[in-house]
Amino acid sequence: MRACKRCLLREAAEDVTYASVMEKVEKIPAHDRAPEELYRTRLEACSSCDHLLSGVCMKCGCYVEFRAASKRMKCPDAAAKRW
Ligand code: SF4
Incomplete structure (x- = not known):
């Protein structure tokens, strides 16, 4: 996998x-x-x-395209909740 800072999975080929x-x-x-x-x-x-790397959130290890799709989920960054 190509490491791609700030890429969503769909953009990381x-x-x-x-x-x-x-x-x-x-x-x-x-x-x-x-x-x-x-x-x-x-x-x-x-x-x-800054915590996104090749579609993966480095704070929780989730693919953000999956995590963000669940209404109940929240951004795991306790210091700066972005959503
Ligand atoms: S879930 Fe939150 S901490 Fe993780 S990449 Fe998205 S905005 Fe950053």
Whole structure:
């Protein structure tokens, strides 16, 4: 995997991993899914965060495209909650 600071997975040329993460996103029940606008806002925040590396949040180890898709999840950075 190419290490890509501040790249979302979809931008890091990791098609197989991205597809697999998005498959998991699709399985999140509708009532737990973040609305599209909220999802996009969260990913924008991650895209400008120093803790993002190749689609992975270095604070929690999650693929942000998965974490941000769940309504109940929060940014794990206790010092500067970005969402
Ligand atoms: S610390 Fe928060 S904003 Fe930064 S990459 Fe992780 S989830 Fe995204």
